[in-house]
Amino acid sequence: MNVQDRRRLLGPANARPIAFSAEKPVVEEPEKDQDKQESISLRKGLIENSNGSSLIEVSSKDRQFSLMASVYGPRALRGSFTSMASISIQLQNGSQEKYGPTQLREVATFLTSVFNAVVNRSRYPKSGIDIFVYLTYDRDLSQSSSSNISALIPHCITGITLALADAGIEILDLASGGYHNGNVFSFIKNGDEITGFWKDEGVSNDISDSLEICRQSYIRYKSLMVSTLMQK
Amino acid sequence: MSEVITVSTRRGGFQQFDSIADEFEEDEDVDMSDVDEGESGGEKSGLQIVTPGELVSEDPAWMRGHGTYFLDNMTYSSVAGTVSKVNRLLSVLPLKGRYSPETGDHIVGRIAEVGNKRWRVDIGGKQHAVLMLGSVNLPGGILRRKSESDELQMRSFLKEGDLLNAEVQSLFQDGSASLHTRSLKYGKLRDGVFCQVPSSLIVRSKNHTHNLPGNVTVVLGVNGYIWLRKTSKMDSARDAPSGASMGSTGGPTGAKSLKADSVSITRLEEESSWQIYVDENDPTITNSVRQTIARYANVIKALAYCEIGITQERIVSAYEASMSYSNSGSLIEKEAMESLGDDVLNAEKMRGSPL
Amino acid sequence: MGLSVTEKLYLYDSLTSNPVVRPDGRKPHQFRPIEVFTDFLPSANGSSRIIASDGSECIVSIKAKVIDHTVEDELIHVEIDIAGQRDDSPQVETMTSLLNNVLEPRGGIDVSKLRLTKRYSFKIFIDVLLLSSASHPVSLISMAIHSALNSTCLPKLVSSFDDLEVEELPTFHDYDLVRLELSAPVVFVAAIVGDSILMDAAAAESEVSNNGLIITWSNGKAISPIRTVALNDSDVKGFDPKILQKAITMVEEYAPDVLRALNNA
Numbered sequence: 001m002n003v004q005d006r007r008r009l010l011g012p013a014n015a016r017p018i019a020f021s022a023e024k025p026v027v028e029e030p031e032k033d034q035d036k037q038e039s040i041s042l043r044k045g046l047i048e049n050s051n052g053s054s055l056i057e058v059s060s061k062d063r064q065f066s067l068m069a070s071v072y073g074p075r076a077l078r079g080s081f082t083s084m085a086s087i088s089i090q091l092q093n094g095s096q097e098k099y100g101p102t103q104l105r106e107v108a109t110f111l112t113s114v115f116n117a118v119v120n121r122s123r124y125p126k127s128g129i130d131i132f133v134y135l136t137y138d139r140d141l142s143q144s145s146s147s148n149i150s151a152l153i154p155h156c157i158t159g160i161t162l163a164l165a166d167a168g169i170e171i172l173d174l175a176s177g178g179y180h181n182g183n184v185f186s187f188i189k190n191g192d193e194i195t196g197f198w199k200d201e202g203v204s205n206d207i208s209d210s211l212e213i214c215r216q217s218y219i220r221y222k223s224l225m226v227s228t229l230m231q232k
Numbered sequence: 233m234s235e236v237i238t239v240s241t242r243r244g245g246f247q248q249f250d251s252i253a254d255e256f257e258e259d260e261d262v263d264m265s266d267v268d269e270g271e272s273g274g275e276k277s278g279l280q281i282v283t284p285g286e287l288v289s290e291d292p293a294w295m296r297g298h299g300t301y302f303l304d305n306m307t308y309s310s311v312a313g314t315v316s317k318v319n320r321l322l323s324v325l326p327l328k329g330r331y332s333p334e335t336g337d338h339i340v341g342r343i344a345e346v347g348n349k350r351w352r353v354d355i356g357g358k359q360h361a362v363l364m365l366g367s368v369n370l371p372g373g374i375l376r377r378k379s380e381s382d383e384l385q386m387r388s389f390l391k392e393g394d395l396l397n398a399e400v401q402s403l404f405q406d407g408s409a410s411l412h413t414r415s416l417k418y419g420k421l422r423d424g425v426f427c428q429v430p431s432s433l434i435v436r437s438k439n440h441t442h443n444l445p446g447n448v449t450v451v452l453g454v455n456g457y458i459w460l461r462k463t464s465k466m467d468s469a470r471d472a473p474s475g476a477s478m479g480s481t482g483g484p485t486g487a488k489s490l491k492a493d494s495v496s497i498t499r500l501e502e503e504s505s506w507q508i509y510v511d512e513n514d515p516t517i518t519n520s521v522r523q524t525i526a527r528y529a530n531v532i533k534a535l536a537y538c539e540i541g542i543t544q545e546r547i548v549s550a551y552e553a554s555m556s557y558s559n560s561g562s563l564i565e566k567e568a569m570e571s572l573g574d575d576v577l578n579a580e581k582m583r584g585s586p587l
Numbered sequence: 588m589g590l591s592v593t594e595k596l597y598l599y600d601s602l603t604s605n606p607v608v609r610p611d612g613r614k615p616h617q618f619r620p621i622e623v624f625t626d627f628l629p630s631a632n633g634s635s636r637i638i639a640s641d642g643s644e645c646i647v648s649i650k651a652k653v654i655d656h657t658v659e660d661e662l663i664h665v666e667i668d669i670a671g672q673r674d675d676s677p678q679v680e681t682m683t684s685l686l687n688n689v690l691e692p693r694g695g696i697d698v699s700k701l702r703l704t705k706r707y708s709f710k711i712f713i714d715v716l717l718l719s720s721a722s723h724p725v726s727l728i729s730m731a732i733h734s735a736l737n738s739t740c741l742p743k744l745v746s747s748f749d750d751l752e753v754e755e756l757p758t759f760h761d762y763d764l765v766r767l768e769l770s771a772p773v774v775f776v777a778a779i780v781g782d783s784i785l786m787d788a789a790a791a792e793s794e795v796s797n798n799g800l801i802i803t804w805s806n807g808k809a810i811s812p813i814r815t816v817a818l819n820d821s822d823v824k825g826f827d828p829k830i831l832q833k834a835i836t837m838v839e840e841y842a843p844d845v846l847r848a849l850n851n852a
Contacts, residue, residue: 081346081392084821106684109677113817117798117824182811185828193825197800197815200688204809204835211828236844237618237787239852241625342591393589422593425610511592513600522601522608530612560612564640565620 019048040221042158042228044166052167056159062142065152068134069159071167074127085124087115087131089160094136099149107149108133111156114186114196118161120170129169131160150200153177153184154214157196158221165229176221178214181206185214238565282309282324289322297323331357331431331455333409337400338440340421340453341411343390349383351390353398356431356455359408363390367401367412369419371506389509395421395459397451416466417441421451423514424461427529429536431456435543442544443471444551446524450532452542458532460525462517527551527560531572534563538573550576590794595822598795603781610791616841618787621730623852625738633739633767637731641789644718645727647735649711653757656708662698663690664710667728669717682725686715688812689729689772689803696805700769704748707757709741711769721790722776723818725801729774734849736771740764772805773846777834778818779826784834786841793818798826800834804842809835 038060047053050070057066074085089111091104111133119129133156154177161175175195177186183206186196199207282288285308292305299311300323309315313326333339333355341353344360352360365378365386382389390396398411398418413419433456440452449467451459531550535542553575554563562568590598601608607615619640628634633649656662665686669679690713692698701709713732717724742759778788778796785792793799799818803810813835817823 081387083391086820100684102680102684102687105677105680109681110814110816113798113815113823116817116820188825192827194815194828194831195798195825197813197831199811199813201693201811203811204813204839207813207835208832235614236616236841237848238620239623239848240620241623241852342589394591395594420593421591422597424597426590426594511596513593513596517597517600519604519606519608522604523612526601526608526610526612529610533611559614561609561614561617562612564611564613 016049020046021048040224042162042224044162044228050163050167052163052165052169054159054162054166056155056162058155063138063140063151065138065155066136067152067155067159068136069156069163070132070134071129071160071163071169072132073129073167074124074169075130077126077128081126083125084121085119085127085129087112087119087121087129089115089131089133091133091135091156094134094138096138098135098138103149107153107156110153110196110198111160114157114175115160115164117195118171118173118175118188119164120172123170129164131163133159148182148200150182150184150198151179153198154179154186154217154221157186158225162225162228165225174222174225176218176225178210178217178221180210180213180217183207183210183214185211185218187215187218191215191218240566280315281313281327282315283312284310288315288324293320294322295320297321299324299326328430328432331355332407333357333361333400333403333455334436335400335402337409337436337454338397338451339400339409339411339455340395340397340426340451340457340459341455342457343392343394343396346387346391349386351386353396353411355409355411355453356428356457357409359406361400361409361411362404363396363398363411363413367410367414369414369508371509390420395426397421397453397459417470419508421459421461422512423464423517424459425525425529427458427460427532429456429458429532429542433536433539433542435541437543441467441470442547443467444528444544444548446528446551447521448524448528450528450544450547452544458542460528460532462514462521462525464514523560527554527563530554530560530563534569534572535576537566537569538576540573540576546576546580549579553579590791594791595795598791599780602783602785602792602795607783607785609785609789611789615784616786616837618845619789621727623730623734623849625734632741633735633737635731635735635738637727637734639721639727641721643720643722643724643727645720645724645731646716646718647728647731648714649735649739650714651709651711651739651741653703653707654710655706656702657706659710662692662701662708662710663687663696663713665690665713665715665732667715667717669724670719682728685725685801685812686728686732686774689774690732696769696771700767703744703757704746709767711736711739722788722793723799723816725774726776726787729772730849733771733773733846734852736767736769737850739767739769741767770805772803772810773842773849775802775804775838775842775845776800776816776818777802777838779830779834782827782830784830784837786837788818795819795822797822797824800831802835802838804838804846807839807843809839 041057043055045053046055047070050072052071054069089108091108093099158176164171173188175186175188177184182199182201184198185194188195287306288300288309289307294307296302296307299309299313300307301310307322309324311324311326313324316323316325339355341355341361343351344354345352349365351363353363355361365382370378370382396413396419398413400409401412402410434452434454436454443449443463447463449461449463528551531547531554532542535546535550540546550572553572557563622638624636626634628648631648632651634647636646638644665683667679667683672679690696703709715728717728741764743763743765744757745760746758777800778785778792779798780796788796796818799816801816802813
């Protein structure tokens with residue numbers, strides 16, 4: 001029986017439908033931040049058939065959204081020898097279809113370059129790590145026109161980092177970032193190193209002001225991640 | 233001219249007929265100098281340039297070599313190049329094209345693939361060359377047999393991307409080359425930079441490794457791949473006019489003992505340790521040596537841009553001429569490259585010796 | 588192109604030493620020479636072709652169409668084609684998204700010049716064909732777009748400006764053309780190697796760089812989009828926050844020279 005059905009697009013033979021584990025108690029209590037009124041909840045290990053996953057829910061006074069990151073791998077790569085793991089990141093719209101595919105691709109490319117500097121890739125030769133990020137829910141409460149994807153990037157970074165840690169993949173440090181005035185910074189090593197910078201609006205004068213604010217949010221997200229990871 | 237960038241412009245991208253005619257004349261000049269270098273060992277009566285499809289000979293007695301084809305008892309050219317007649321063999325040597333290896337060539341190559349008991353090496357030819365595991369010096373000296381563990385750790389000797397110089401040992405039926413590095417002058421390259429020129433500009437000669445002024449050594453691969461490095465102890469020993477060490481060269485692989493440590497250890501044993509495959513550069517490369525290497529690289533690119541055959545004498549002469557530019561970065565401009573090429577050719581005319 | 592370990596080490600040491608030694612002897616801010624051809628496509632309103640000294644080459648054509656801007660508000664549209672890559676490959680999509688962002692009206696580009704009447708505008712279609720590139724191509728593409736827009740001439744309007752009352756389409760002069768003076772922002776790529784910042788990194792330099800910065804420049808200052816970009820697949824690392832500001836300052840210092848050379852060519 002080696003007749004293969006080539007007419008349909010089929011998944012792998014051993015594919016299973018997505019399964020959520022029964023309500024794990026690993027729920028990070030929403031943390032209130034007085035000045036920004038932004039509350040975040042982080043969970044890990046939601047998707048059973050992925051190697052690692054995370055869910056982030058953010059609610060601030062002008063935006064509510066949640067995103068889910070799942071990590072598959074490291075798995076063997078076919079073809080020629082590679083001395084380091086290759087990371088592929090895909091961003092997917094939720095049911096709202098809010099962002100254009102080219103924009104999502106650009107952000108995914110950016111995230112890939114961030115995580116190329118974060119994952120200890122030389123430990124995984126000849127392997128691939130696939131990361132999927134679903135922007136499950138995104139609602140703008142402020143009704144302003146600045147409903148852009150930039151503000152989501154720090155949370156994508158946090159989500160992927162948490163999912164990678166959940167998958168047990170070696171990373172150099174917990175990466176996260178911050179968003180302020182259209183500037184996005186991604187940090188590692190206590191904010192001493194930038195792994196990514198993204199700016200889609202405004203002029204360049206305000207970058208140094210944003211740096212410190214973004215570093216503060218990075219430190220906050222990082223401590224949240226640490227406490228999430230410490231829970232069993 | 234701006235310090236930051238030069239932008240040149242031309243109206244319309246179409247060549248004019250008179251400019252083509254000009255270039256054609258220049259080409260002929262270059263070819264005439266090739267005759268002096270005795271590149272075509274055929275007829276002395278004059279150099280015949282043919283184009284594809286041109287009738288080369290009506291005489292069916294000729295044996296047809298590369299670059300020709302036979303139709304109705306007549307021989308036509310299939311490439312643009314010069315006609316070469318050796319004994320009864322008629323062939324056309326292409327003016328341009330990929331490097332075609334010949335036994336004994338000293339080449340520089342880059343590992344493209346690690347395979348079963350062999351490496352595939354990119355040498356800029358039609359096919360990758362093959363370097364067999366048995367054709368390299370393994371750590372531990374020449375008398376060591378290769379074992380299965382060597383097969384398993386081939387990537388720890390040479391891996392994808394690594395540069396090496398080697399000699400073409402033999403050619404296969406299909407024209408691809410088999411290499412060997414069983415001599416101390418061959419092996420992994422370090423302490424420098426790589427640059428590439430068309431292989432037709434490198435003239436085959438006895439020696440392809442030259443020590444240049446400024447503590448820099450160049451390896452001119454016949455395939456047009458060039459390696460510029462800081463002169464190592466071994467490089468300077470090779471050039472040293474010492475009677476004692478020259479006489480005591482021992483071993484079939486060209487091993488040479490240094491005067492300083494010729495007590496009982498030969499260079500080969502010392503060099504054939506793991507050190508010959510180590511991925512580290514000499515930590516003592518100074519900033520000025522790096523600048524000199526960058527200048528040599530630019531000088532070589534300028535010679536290639538002017539389509540001047542590259543030899544040690546010309547590199548040195550162009551290097552000296554380039555000293556009029558205090559910043560070697562100015563040599564990336566076309567005008568600078570052209571004037572440098574003119575300087576080299578003029579200097580040769582003045583000396584009256586076209587090499 | 589893969590480099591050997593020793594080549595990479597040598598390059599990295601040279602590029603991080605003081606003073607910086609680039610493999611072709613350039614200064615850190617020095618660009619390689621480029622050649623520009625403009626206005627050579629007879630069927631387009633404007634065109635340009637840029638050839639870099641490493642053989643990278645890019646062709647841009649500009650076409651215009653009259654649209655009702657009360658219905659459609661996107662006035663500039665960029666489409667990118669990279670030879671040998673599918674239209675939905677990550678590189679093509681990323682580049683398209685980035686350049687559409689560079690030419691967004693809120694950035695450095697003055698779209699009021701495309702306005703014809705109170706109702707109608709020109710919509711500019713920019714088609715980019717990247718024939719070959721050795722290092723990150725966005726700088727070359729944006730320079731080609733800049734010079735193509737500089738060479739663009741559009742038909743001269745003869746009907747009246749105010750057409751809200753009268754329902755009429757704009758009419759144009761039969762053969763008179765007006766030069767479109769639309770100055771497009773230019774994008775620069777700065778390579779970060781250790782603590783050194785290099786403009787216009789060559790392929791080998793990109794191969795050892797720890798990170799890269801895409802910086803858009805228009806009218807004397809750096810504007811958005813600005814972002815980090817990985818210039819290779821193997822040596823991407825984080826960098827000191829101070830470098831970000833230094834790179835932007837460097838672009839602001841030398842971009843005027845580049846623009847002057849580009850506009851005078």
